[in-house]
Amino acid sequence: MRLASWGRAAALAALVLLALAEPALAAGGGEKKGGLDFTGIKRYDLGIYTLVVFGLLMLIVGKFAWPKIRDGLEKRETNIRSALDQAKADRAEAADLLARAKKDLDETAAKVKAMLDEARRDADALKLAKTEEGVRDAQAERERGKRDAALEKDAKSKELQQEVVSLAMLIASKALRQQVTLDQQAKLLDESIAELKANRA
Numbered sequence: 001m002r003l004a005s006w007g008r009a010a011a012l013a014a015l016v017l018l019a020l021a022e023p024a025l026a027a028g029g030g031e032k033k034g035g036l037d038f039t040g041i042k043r044y045d046l047g048i049y050t051l052v053v054f055g056l057l058m059l060i061v062g063k064f065a066w067p068k069i070r071d072g073l074e075k076r077e078t079n080i081r082s083a084l085d086q087a088k089a090d091r092a093e094a095a096d097l098l099a100r101a102k103k104d105l106d107e108t109a110a111k112v113k114a115m116l117d118e119a120r121r122d123a124d125a126l127k128l129a130k131t132e133e134g135v136r137d138a139q140a141e142r143e144r145g146k147r148d149a150a151l152e153k154d155a156k157s158k159e160l161q162q163e164v165v166s167l168a169m170l171i172a173s174k175a176l177r178q179q180v181t182l183d184q185q186a187k188l189l190d191e192s193i194a195e196l197k198a199n200r201a
Helices: 002-027 044-177 182-200
Strands: none
């Protein structure tokens, strides 16, 4: 395509040179100024030969060299165009892959955030459950302590009642055995308490 336009330009240049040479050829080479006189060439036959050689050269080059050069340049142009098309396709594919990777990354980030939120909720629920379980255990321990204290108090009270009854019976039996005075009763009470302590030990 471009080479054909170069060939046309060369042919046009040759025609312009021939047109300029025509007045000089018509004059027959006299002393008149005109034609190719601006070039400083005095012999017009050399100009004609040059134009003929140039025309033959253009014909040979156009017949044998230009087609191969044109084919090579067209192949190069085709290769460059295909490389550009491939680069555009690769760029579009890379943009598509980047968009998909970004979408996957956003989805993964959303999943991780959801998992973290769920883990946080589970941890809060577990903490609340442990706290409630601790409160229930402490309440149960207090209740058990109260029951144990009440049982121990009852046991001590019964033991004390039994000791008082035993002491009273011991005093009564000793008092029955002998007629005692107040001093003897006090002494008898002290002895009974000591005896009761010894029995308990």
